[in-house]
Each structure stands twice: as C-alpha cells, then as structure tokens.
Amino acid sequence: MLAILVPLAGYLIVDHYGKDAVPIPRYYSPERVDTVVNNGNVSYDTVYHTIRDFQMTNQLGEKVSLKNMEGKILVVDFFFTSCPSICPTLTKNLRMLQSAYTKNDTLLQILSFSVDPVRDSVDRLRKYAYDYKVNPDNWWLLTGDKKEIYDLARHEFFVSVTEGDGGPDDFVHTEKIVLIDKNRHIRGYYNGLDSNDIKRLATDVSILNLAKEKKRPSFAKFLKGLFSGK
Structure with missing residues (x-):
C-alpha cells in the first residue's frame, strides 16, 4: 500500500501546487507563432527553437548523440582543457551540480563541448576528467569537428553573438551555461562563475x-491506470 501512496502523494502535490507555487523556467528563442483553428476558435501557439541532433566523441572515446540522452535534462557549457582563466572555475561549479545528481544519472546529463577540439583529444579529455573528478555516468566532455561545435555554440545554443566560420582563427569563449529540457528546448542561461546562479540552475x-507535460493525462485517467494495472 505504501508503494502506491508515495507516488500518488507526489503526483497530487506536483499536480496541484507545482505550476502555481513554483516559477517554471521560461522558454527561450521563439522561432514562429502558429495559428490554430479548432471548432471555429482561433488560438496562437508559439513554436520554440529545438536543439538539433549532433554526434561527438566523449572522454571515454564513445560516439554519442542526442539519441543517447533521450528523456534527460541537459546542462551544456563550452570549455577547453588548456584554459587558464574561467574554465577551471566553471568546471568546479558544474562538479557541484553533478554531485547533487550522482545517484540519479537517468535525470541529468552534463555536456561540456571543447572549443579547442584539435588539441583536445580523447586522451586529453580523459586526463582533464580525472583531474577534476568528472563522473562519466552523467557528465561527458566532448570533442569533434570544430566547425560543427562552433555552429552548435552560435546557432543552436546561442552562447555567442559573434559570427565566425569555425576556422583556425575563430574562437568562442564563454562562461554561459545552458539548460535544455527533455523536449530539447532552451529553458535557461546561467553564469557558470556565479555560485548563486549555479544554485538557481x-x-x-x-x-x-x-x-x-502539456499532454499529461488527467488525474482521473491516472487513477484508472494506477488501479487497473495499465
């Protein structure tokens, strides 16, 4: 009975109080507004930017993509292993975030893209991960094609306002951390050097x-499914 009541109580609390009592992180980067006509009623639905898929290599030498992270919330930053300034602090702050979710690696995935992928080989990423005690269960340091990484930084995660071609002289350096929800929408930007912003994250x-979820079943349907075993 306890096994039924605990999730039921959690559902009721979140369902009744969650939206009103706790401010939900906003959506970023609207792309268009669709007109919806239903039974003669006109409404408008804002369509927000969705992060496109990509393929990178992590510190374990594994090829990974968004398909490997379905159902997870993503926290994204951009760094490089030889960075002497903001990156060490950024990484240490993200490690504190990771520690809060170590026992639930199915919920959160941290992605740190190297902006110096030519030098940041898998071996260098692995050593950096060891030095900073990065747990690969839910934190990947990523390397890959520079043009691809810089395109992601500028046109998918929007962490840089400067334009460039991802060539040898192009460089992106930012303290921004990006929060991505399970539907791949941007839900927040945070200063990775600010401890208060890390707490907010x-x-x-x-x-x-x-x-x-927008299409979550009603409470009546939830109860019906719960007690019918479906």
Missing part, C-alpha cells in the same frame, strides 16, 4: 523534472 533542473 540546480533548482531549475529539479523544477523541470517535476514540471507538467
């Missing part, structure tokens, strides 16, 4: 995990 990850 940790809170927003939890909120997104509990947030209602």
Whole structure:
C-alpha cells in the first residue's frame, strides 16, 4: 500500500501546487507563432527553437548523440582543457551540480563541448576528467569537428553573438551555461562563475523534472491506470 501512496502523494502535490507555487523556467528563442483553428476558435501557439541532433566523441572515446540522452535534462557549457582563466572555475561549479545528481544519472546529463577540439583529444579529455573528478555516468566532455561545435555554440545554443566560420582563427569563449529540457528546448542561461546562479540552475533542473507535460493525462485517467494495472 505504501508503494502506491508515495507516488500518488507526489503526483497530487506536483499536480496541484507545482505550476502555481513554483516559477517554471521560461522558454527561450521563439522561432514562429502558429495559428490554430479548432471548432471555429482561433488560438496562437508559439513554436520554440529545438536543439538539433549532433554526434561527438566523449572522454571515454564513445560516439554519442542526442539519441543517447533521450528523456534527460541537459546542462551544456563550452570549455577547453588548456584554459587558464574561467574554465577551471566553471568546471568546479558544474562538479557541484553533478554531485547533487550522482545517484540519479537517468535525470541529468552534463555536456561540456571543447572549443579547442584539435588539441583536445580523447586522451586529453580523459586526463582533464580525472583531474577534476568528472563522473562519466552523467557528465561527458566532448570533442569533434570544430566547425560543427562552433555552429552548435552560435546557432543552436546561442552562447555567442559573434559570427565566425569555425576556422583556425575563430574562437568562442564563454562562461554561459545552458539548460535544455527533455523536449530539447532552451529553458535557461546561467553564469557558470556565479555560485548563486549555479544554485538557481540546480533548482531549475529539479523544477523541470517535476514540471507538467502539456499532454499529461488527467488525474482521473491516472487513477484508472494506477488501479487497473495499465
């Protein structure tokens, strides 16, 4: 009985209070507004930017893509292993975030893209991960094609306002951290050097995990499914 009541209580609390009592992280980067006509009623639906798929190599030498992270909330930053300035602090702050979710690696995935992928080989990423105690269960340091990484930074995650071609002289350096929800929409930007912003990020990850899905079944359907075993 306890096994039924615990998830039921959690469902009721989140369903009744979640949206009103806790501010839900906003959506970023609207792309268009669609007109929806239903039974003569006209409404408008904002369509937000969705992160496209990509393929990179992590510090374990594994080829990974968004398909490997379905159902997870993503936290994304851009760094390089030889960075003497902001990257060490950024990485240490993200490690604190990771520590909060170590026992639940099915919820959160941290992705750190190297902006110096030519030098940041798998071996260098692996050593960096060892030095900073990065747990690969839910944190991947990524390397790959520079043009691809820079295109992601500028046109998918929008962390740089400068344009470039991803060539040898092009460089992106930012302290921004990006929060991506399970539907691949941008839900927040944070200063990775600010401990208060890291706390806000940790809170927003939890909120997104509990947030209602737009098409979640009604409570009546939930009860019916719960007690029918379906």
